[in-house]
C-alpha cells in the first residue's frame with residue numbers, strides 16, 4: 001500500500017472514457033441499482049452507449065425517470081430494493097451488478113436514520129443474498145469516503161483508519177463489510193469503490209459536491225459566494241464521468257474482495273474553488289466569509305494509486321475542465337467560458 005505525501009497530484013495524461021477500453025461490458029447484461037440517480041444515470045447511459053443491456057431498479061426516492069434515455073436495451077423496475085420480493089429474478093442472465101441505490105447524506109441520516117439503515121444495509125444484504133444464488137461475474141458496490149471520518153493523514157489510502165461520524169457513514173461502511181464478507185463466505189465476486197466528492201450533471205443538492213452547485217447557482221443569480229470558515233477546507237472533487245470510468249474498470253478488472261479509493265487524485269480548497277469559478281464564468285461576484293459550520297470535514301483527498309495500478313484508472317478531467325463542462329451545459333445562454 002503506498003504511503004502518501006501531500007499535496008498529491010495525479011501524473012500522466014488526462015484521458016476521456018474510451019469505449020474500446022471496456023470491451024467486456026459491450027454486449028453484456030447489467031443490473032444497476034439506483035440507476036435513476038445522479039451517478040447511476042450517468043453509469044446507465046455509458047453502459048447503453050457501450051452496447052450493454054441494462055436493468056435499473058430504483059424507487060425514485062431521489063432519482064428521476066427523465067435522467068434516463070428511452071432505449072429498447074433498458075428495463076426499468078420501479079421498486080424498493082429493501083422490499084422487492086424477487087431480486088433474484090432481476091439477476092437472471094446478468095453478468096455485472098452495480099449497487100448504487102442508497103439514501104445519501106450524513107445530515108439526512110441523522111433525521112431519517114431508520115430509512116438509511118433499511119435501504120443502505122438491509123437493501124444491500126438482500127441484494128448480496130440474491131447475488132449469491134446467481135451466476136454474476138462481478139458486483140461493484142458504491143462505497144464512500146465518508147467511512148473514514150476526519151482524516152488523520154492525506155491523501156487517504158485504502159487502509160486509512162475508518163471512523164464513521166454519521167449513520168450514513170456507518171451504513172455505507174456496514175454494507176461494504178457485508179460485501180467483503182459475502183465474497184469470503186459465499187463467493188460473491190464483490191468489489192468496493194469508495195468515491196470522494198463527486199460532481200457533475202444532473203446537478204443535485206448533495207452534501208458531497210453541494211458547494212459547487214450552490215456556488216454555480218449564486219453566480220447564475222448574481223449573488224455573492226459564501227464561504228464558511230477560512231475556506232481552507234480541502235476536498236477531492238471528482239467528475240462523474242471519471243467515476244463512471246472507475247465503475248466500468250472495477251467491473252472488468254477489480255479483484256473480488258478488493259477496495260479502491262476513487263477520486264481525482266488532486267485537491268482543491270473551497271477558497272480555490274470559488275476562485276476557479278469566478279475566473280471561468282467571468283462573472284464579477286464577490287466572496288463573503290461566514291462562521292465555520294461544526295461537523296464539516298476539514299480535509300479529504302483520495303490516494304488513488306491502487307486504483308491506477310490495479311484497475312488502470314486515470315482521471316480524465318481536471319477540476320477546471322469538469323466545471324467548465326457543467327457550467328456550459330447548465331448555463332448555455334450565459335457568459336461563454
Ligand SMILES: NC(=O)c1ccc[n+]([C@@H]2O[C@H](COP(=O)([O-])OP(=O)(O)OC[C@H]3O[C@@H](n4cnc5c(N)ncnc54)[C@H](O)[C@@H]3O)[C@@H](O)[C@H]2O)c1
Nearest residue numbers: 034036037038039059061062063080081101102195198208
Ligand atoms: N455523490 C457522491 O459524491 C457520492 C460519494 C460517495 C459515495 N456515493 C454513493 O454513490 C451512490 C449513488 O449516489 P448519488 O450521488 O448518485 O445519489 P442519488 O441520491 O442521486 O442516487 C441514489 C439512487 O438510489 C435510489 N434509491 C434510494 N433508495 C432506494 C431504495 N430503497 N430502493 C431503490 N432505489 C433507491 C434513489 O431514488 C436514487 O435514484 C450511493 O450509494 C452513494 O452512497 C456518492
